[in-house]
Amino acid sequence: MESFYIGIDIGTTATKAICFDIHGNVIRQVSNAYPMYHPKPDWSVQNPQEILQTVIDCIAEITKGIQPEFISFSSAMQSIIAIDETGRPLTDAILWADNRANSIAEKLKDSEKGNHFYQKTGIPIHPFSPMTKIAWFKEFDSDIFSQTYKFISIKEYVWHHLTNEYYTDTSMASGTGLLNIHTLQWDPEILEFLDLKSGQLSTVCEVTHQSKGVADDFLYVIGGGDGALANLGTGAMNKGCIALTIGTSGAVRLPIDKPYLDEQMRTQCYHLMEDQYLVLGAVNNGAIVLQWLRETLLKTDQSFESLFEEAEKIPAGSEGLLFVPYLLGERAPIWDAAAQGSLLGMQITHTQSHLVRATLEGILFGLFQITEILLPDSEKRKQTKVMTSGGFGKSELWLQMVADIFQMELETSQTIEGSAWGAVLIGMKSIGQNITYENKTGKTFYPNIAHKSVYEAAFTKFKKVYPVLKDFL
Secondary structure (H helix, E strand, C coil): CCEEEEEEEECEEEEEEEEEECCCEEEEEEEEEECCCCCCCCCCCCHHHHHHHHHHHHHHCCCCCCCCCCEEEEEECCEEEEEECCCCECEECCCCCCCHHHHHHHHCCHHHHHHHHHHHCCCCCCCCCCCHHHHHHHHHCCCHHHHHCCEHHHHHHHHHHCCCCCCEEHHHHHCCCCEECCCCCHHHHHHHHCCCEEECEEEEECCEEECCCCCCCCCCEEEEHHHHHHHHCCCCCCCEEEEEEECCCEEEEEEECCCCCCCCCCCCEEEEEEEEEEEEEEECCCHHHHHHHHHHHCCCCHHHHHHHHHCCCCCCHHHHCCCEEEEECCCCCCCCCCCEEECCCCCCCCHHHHHHHHHHHHHHHHHHHHHHCCCCCHHHHHEEEEECCCCCCCCCHHHHHHHHHHHCEEEEEEECCHHHHHHHHHHHHHCCCCCCCCCCEEEEEEHHHHHHHHHHHHHHHHHHHHHHHCCCC
16 A cells, blocks of 8 residues: 655745655645735735645645645744734734844844854844844834743644644754754743743754644644755755755755854854754845746736746846845845845846846845855865755756856756655654655756856856945945
8 A cells, every 4th residue: 555745835925735655756736825915114924824724725635535644844934923822823924034123133133142142043133033023022012022922933833733732843943043053942041131931932842743633633743944854855965965945035055964153144054853954044035036026027927937938048147237136135145134136237238038037147146145155165166066946946047047157066856845855754754764765866957167257257246236335225
């Protein structure tokens, strides 16, 4: 009798439920989207009940006619919800893209205390982190703060509904700015700074933690954060690999075997399990910039495939057009929530196709700037493969541009939904399943040396734009 394994990926814009066989082949998949709301400037929120219902619907649909061995979870990180003692949300789910805590983060970031907190957690002081969002409630919404029974993520909200437990795995917790990356426990000094008791946060557990559903017969495995699981699912937890993910946001992640802290506080550090950690940089401005470009600036019904076909006809470097895509502020490596996007070098000869290509290049320049920090030695970069995951892996143009801008060999994973498969691999470990799976790579892309000098020149300009313009915007 065939066994089925289900990975649920609770993303920023949609939840995906994917059923795999033991070899990692996709048997069926379901995806349902939900909106992000912006009720005030700098606010980015979602309705927790909408996401919970979407997850429940996805589970119901993906399990029709089958009894999976388990259901394991991946989730977007850095969301925070205040709940009361009954589990009722007192707030929306406040997302990583929410910048309301910027004034608090800026004040703390430049202080000795802020650097001290970074050395404990590996999470830069920035409004994306739940730590700064809780500090915002403490200072600006004391009513909600005083009523809050617990502060939890959207994944913890879903987990509690399914299992009646308040648990969070070390992978998710290590992205909050509240977990001591060295002890893998909530940091008492940071909790004291926030006037929080440890009981106001979920119990920290390993990614393999499992529980039976309270309303069904399913075995649930808590899993981890989407970034770490994307590395695991695409085979990029091995030395000699670096993982690149572009979804709504984007990230570059390098596997390491102990916590790493950057002297300039430019990188993040996450735990996965045991002695597996990741040093990484995440950006706010991934594919969401393309969505903005199509819907707001171009106002076109053209598919992304069609727009990419046009962009492919434009030479590397977009004939001098340079886009710095900080539309949502930016996280790594500049950590400035007030950063703004810039379009430079525009001439009357530039067309829509130039703009699309410049946008693709700009997003990748931002991610390569992180890669330079993680792998500063250009020779070592040449010996390191880029492993890709996320929906952008369906575009050969964009994948070739990664190879050309990074000047690194790139391998795609045949499991494009790496986070969901990573969740399943964690689930297999949880139940003691012997994992015989070997990561299956897809197409390999090699850097085009003819584009090297063009992209090096454009990238040099890209790095100069923000420092020059930040005081004028």
